[in-house]
Every structure is written in structure tokens, then in C-alpha cells.
Amino acid sequence: MGSQEVSTVDWQGKHVTVAGLGVSGIPAARALHERGALVTVVNDGDDERARAQAAELEALGITVRLGDGATLPPSTELVVTAPGWQPDKPLFLAAAEAGVPVWGDVELAWRLRGDNGKKAAPWLAVTGTNGKTTTVRMLASILEAAGLRTAAVGNIGVSLLDAVLGDTEYDVLAVELSSYxxxxxxxxxxxxxxxxxxxxxxxxxxxxxxxxxADKGRVYEGNTVACVYNVADPATEDLVREADVEEGCRAIGFTLGAPGPSQLGVVDGILVDRAFVANRQKQAQELAEVGDVNPPAPHNIANALAAAALARAFGVEPAAVRDGLRAFRPDAHRIEHVADIGDVAYVDDSKATNTHATEASLAAYDSIVWIAGGLAKGATFDELVTGAAKRLRGVVLMGADRALIREALTRHAPEVPVVDLDRTDTGAMSEAVARAAELARPGDTVLLAPACASMDMFTNYNKRGEAFADAVRARADESA
Structure with a gap:
């Protein structure tokens, strides 16, 4: 199916099973029911919240089966699943055996766009291990600066179904997509x-x-104008080579160095475009200054270049790239400057929940007291510590899997002082900040970039970041 075509499905009387209640399942069930489908929702959980959600759907005439997400209901012609359900679940194995297709909420939104008579807005899609949300929000800011009706949607928290089926007619959507x-x-x-x-x-x-x-690479399939890849990460360019795209679609690289033809990059503190210009062999178009990117950390400049590349692929003028980047404000807990205390900067990057994100965070500062630890999720830390060792003034460790980071520090940075907090209560963060402050010297950055998930101590990375910020602000008040 071509990029601009709209799929039409006759839903009337079609037996559809929706897998999972929640942010994607409930809107999917409602949308399908409204189009005449015979919808059955299956859900693993059977708690109070699930029963309340089920009652609302059942009042509409939708069948809900709680506590049994494994069995494929009879007569099912299509399964629509929440993205987090693993492919090896018995429900999907049964669907495969019966020849029943399985779609996610993104697939359903793609098929339903234009279904309500509105123009089907094209999608500019972003995926990757890290930086997706920031890049999509930067892209939306640039598109808005160009006067386009747009929204940042998808894995970012705004339902694609809501965007596609709502009343607003968009010119283009900035879409964050997870591998799921x-x-x-x-x-x-x-x-x-x-x-x-x-x-x-x-x-x-x-x-x-x-x-x-391979799942990440699916985002390139059928692209019509540009497949944007990271020059510093050859695996992303490999995915472009493997993709089956529309004739005329171009590979566009972004780099923190000087760009070659068909690339965006940085020259003397200026973000420049050598891809969407009349003569890319000899011309370069200035887009913005590094100082227009907030914060101007290297990985965030890379995010800005990727967002700019997608916007330029859509025909956005250079001034809108600059204005959109200037207007953008990052979400909380993403390299967020909290305070300066005694010439020491305190920065919250609680969103750095894996080693790749933390590597980028550590690369943004010259001298760091690093606060790290939590749930490792099977990660190893030797490469991370080796790359950051010269930047580390000291390290404060906490959380369930802190020993894994401590062992990597012992192997690769034995001269760096390490404080090991043998506690996993939420109050540990205040002690972590206090011990980090003792290690820090003027000009240093105390950086919360845990390289681990938060659930051993906190509800989520937001709560962990808030605990850090609260501890820093309390310390700032004491020293005022």
C-alpha cells in the first residue's frame, strides 16, 4: 500500500478480539464497536480497576473476558493487541495457527486514518533506543513554527487513535514509535x-x-521521501539499505561533524543542511545555532538534527527549524538542570534508564560526580565505565543492582572514589545527594544518570527524578 493511500475495511459484523485493557485497548475497542465490529476484549488481569473498565465497555455492548488473555475466542477474524503483549503469548500462537492476523494499535490507527472523512495526514515517524520522545517533540515544535497543524503522538502518551479519529484535521503528525x-x-x-x-x-x-x-527497521518500509539515519551508528544505515522504499526516497544522514552531501551536521557551531538544498555537492543551508538547542548536549544536538531532517523532508523552511528549536522545552528528568550550589551544577537525567542513554549523558560534562544504580535489566557496565572513567570525580551508587556498576568501576576506574549506599528505601536519594556534594569540587556536575530502571526503589523514573530534585532544592535552601 502506498504512503498516501487509505485502507478501507468493512467492519460491520467482523469478529475482532482486542488484547488488553488500558491506554490502547479501550480506545481500540470503542472505535471498532462504533464501526459495527463484534468486539471481545480479553485481559490477563481481573482487579478492581479492570472490572470498572470492563463495566464501561460492557454497557456499550462490548464483550469483556477478564483473567483470561490466553485463549483465542471462537470466530475471531482479527486480533488487535496492546503493544506490550509479547509475541510468544498463547493468544498469538493460537491466532497464527488459525491464520488470524494480529495488529497493534498503531496498525489500527494507520488503517483507520481518513475513515471519518478527514484528510489522512502523513506521518513523520521516529524510533530508536534513546531520544525518541525528545526528537518527536522537537519535530512537532518545528512543524508548528512552520504554521502546520500537527501533534506529537504515538508512544509519547497521546493515542494515535485519538489523533486519527478526533475532530482536528492535521497537516502532518510527528509520531513516536517503539519497537513493540x-x-x-x-x-x-x-x-x-x-x-x-x-x-x-x-x-x-x-x-x-x-x-x-529488524522491528526498528520496519519504520523505513515504504517511506516516500526520506529515511533518516545516524552516521555515527552504522547499524541504522544498514536498516535503510535493507528497507523496501518508494522510488525516489532518499537516505539522509545526520552527524555531529561536518556533513557530506545528503547529510545534516554541525560546522563551527551551526546546524547545517547539505541534503535539502539545490546543489548538495557545493551548497550548505544554515538552519540554527547549537545554542538554539536546549540543552546543547551532544546527544541532544543529534536529536535536533534528526528532527530537522524530517521537517526539511516535509518541506519546512530553515527559519522554522531555528524557531521551533528555540521554542522547544525538554520534558522533565531529561538532562534537566535543577540548581547550582557552590559552583556545582546538579542535573537530573533520571530518564537515562539504560547504559546507552547514560553514555550520552556522561559525555555532556567534563567533570562529574555520578549518581547511579537501580535495576540493571540484564545490562553490563564495563564499556560504559571505560568510556566515562576520565570524566568521573566520584560515584555514588544505590539500588538493587549497584554491585554490578561497582565491580565495573573496580575493573576499569579503580582510582575513582565510590560511595556505596547499602539501602533501597526512597530516602536513600537525600543521602546520595549529600554524599555526592561531599565529593564534588567547584566546576563539577552532580549527575543523576542511573543507567538502570527505577522500580526497585521508585514507582517510575519520574518519581526518582523528583526525589533527586527535592533533595537538591532542600540542600540549596540550607546553603542560601
């Missing part, structure tokens, strides 16, 4: 797409790094 979502989106065909980077993540779900990369 791409796995279940076989017919998605974006206008242009970017894979920001690839590093081991969610391998328990995908089964292997090769399968994970």
Missing part, C-alpha cells in the same frame, strides 16, 4: 522516518538483538 508498536504494524508506510540509534534493549521481549533491530 512497530512489530505489530505490518502495513505502516510513513512519509519519512528516522532511526536515531540502536543499542541492546527489550531483548527479553524480542528474543535477540537481530529481531529488535
Amino acid at each position: 508498536q512497530l512489530h505489530w504494524a505490518p502495513s505502516l508506510r510513513a512519509h519519512s522516518a528516522a532511526v536515531l540509534n540502536l543499542a541492546p534493549d527489550h531483548l527479553d521481549w524480542h528474543g535477540s538483538m537481530e529481531a529488535y533491530a
